Amino acid sequence: MSGGTYAPKPGAAPVGRMIAAQTALETRMLLRNGEQLLLTVIIPSLLLALFSTVDIVDTGGGEAVDFLAPGVLALAVMSTAFTGQAIATGFERRYGVLKRLGASPLPRQALMTAKTLAVLVTEVLQIVLLTAIAFGLGWSPHGNPLAVLLLLVLGTAAFSGLGLLMAGTLKAEATLAAANLVFLLLLVGGGVIVPLEKFGAAGDVLALLPISALSDGLRDVLRDGAGMPWGDAGILAAWAVLGLGAAARFFRWE
Numbered sequence: 001m002s003g004g005t006y007a008p009k010p011g012a013a014p015v016g017r018m019i020a021a022q023t024a025l026e027t028r029m030l031l032r033n034g035e036q037l038l039l040t041v042i043i044p045s046l047l048l049a050l051f052s053t054v055d056i057v058d059t060g061g062g063e064a065v066d067f068l069a070p071g072v073l074a075l076a077v078m079s080t081a082f083t084g085q086a087i088a089t090g091f092e093r094r095y096g097v098l099k100r101l102g103a104s105p106l107p108r109q110a111l112m113t114a115k116t117l118a119v120l121v122t123e124v125l126q127i128v129l130l131t132a133i134a135f136g137l138g139w140s141p142h143g144n145p146l147a148v149l150l151l152l153v154l155g156t157a158a159f160s161g162l163g164l165l166m167a168g169t170l171k172a173e174a175t176l177a178a179a180n181l182v183f184l185l186l187l188v189g190g191g192v193i194v195p196l197e198k199f200g201a202a203g204d205v206l207a208l209l210p211i212s213a214l215s216d217g218l219r220d221v222l223r224d225g226a227g228m229p230w231g232d233a234g235i236l237a238a239w240a241v242l243g244l245g246a247a248a249r250f251f252r253w254e
Contacts, residue, residue: 019110019117026118030084031125039079039183040126045133047193048072052137057194062223069134069141070218071192076126077152078211081119081159083183089115089167090175098253108253116160123156143221147228151221154236155214161243162210168251191215210239 013021030036051057052065059067092098101111131139167175186192189199190211196203206212217232 013105015107015110018106019114022106022111022114023117023121026114027121029088030080030118030122033084033088036084036088039083040076040122041129044072044076044079044126044130047075048130048133049137051193052134058198060195063138063140065134065137065139066223067195067219068193069130069139070222071215072130072134073127073152074155074190074211074214074218075187075192076130077123077155077214078159078186079183080122080126081156082163083179084122084163085115085119085160086163086167086179087176089164090170090172090179093167093253094172096254112164116156119156119160123152127152141222142225144227147221148218150228151214151217151233151236154233154240155210158210158214158236158239158243161240161245161247164247164251165243168247168253186211208235210236213239 030040048065048068051059051068052063055064057064089098098111134141163179166178170178186209188194189206190209191206192211192215196206196212196216199206207216213232213235217229217236220226220229220232
């Protein structure tokens with residue numbers, strides 16, 4: 001008795017193909033969610049356009065857009081890698097999606113890789129859109145693109161670790177509230193719109209936050225044409241190590 005012929009051949013697909021398929025799914029889910037679009041696209045775009053054209057906040061010498069564009073790029077990274085990812089992953093955990101995916105042929109490491117790649121794809125779309133808006137407002141960036149890329153990668157790693165830590169340890173409702181609250185607090189006190197100098201002595205403490213390090217680092221490169229801001233990069237690297245390490249240690253899949 002012959003065993004028969006099966007097409008396609010039964011068994012799990014190669015890991016690379018599974019990651020690519022899951023990345024495409026995760027990206028579509030991010031872009032189709034109305035709340036995610038509000039956080040990742042609409043709010044950063046409106047902030048950039050509004051504060052660049054209306055004299056509301058004193059951003060120092062030079063064009064307001066030159067100060068605001070780097071900060072809004074940092075905000076876009078935070079909105080996707082931290083806020084959006086924390087909320088989406090938190091509710092996936094609550095509804096048992098992560099548990100079921102963890103039991104599928106897709107390895108858990110591959111799932112987290114796919115989520116990270118989806119964040120990066122979304123960030124690329126955000127950066128392209130915000131850069132186009134900034135150019136339309138008269139932005140004149142300077143500096144080394146490689147330094148900008150390194151800061152964005154470090155910022156993504158830092159915020160992703162913190163977002164996954166929150167999603168993997170808190171209940172979904174608590175994650176939703178906490179992630180949005182942190183987003184608003186860091187928007188106001190993270191050097192995105194208001195210079196840290198306006199906060200007086202507290203500005204030195206606020207400068208240690210990942211959003212402040214990313215905003216200031218991008219601003220040093222894109223506005224002032226400075227080289228690699230290693231101090232800000234070091235702060236982001238430290239947050240990335242702490243966040244990703246804690247997420248790997250304490251993340252609960254159920």
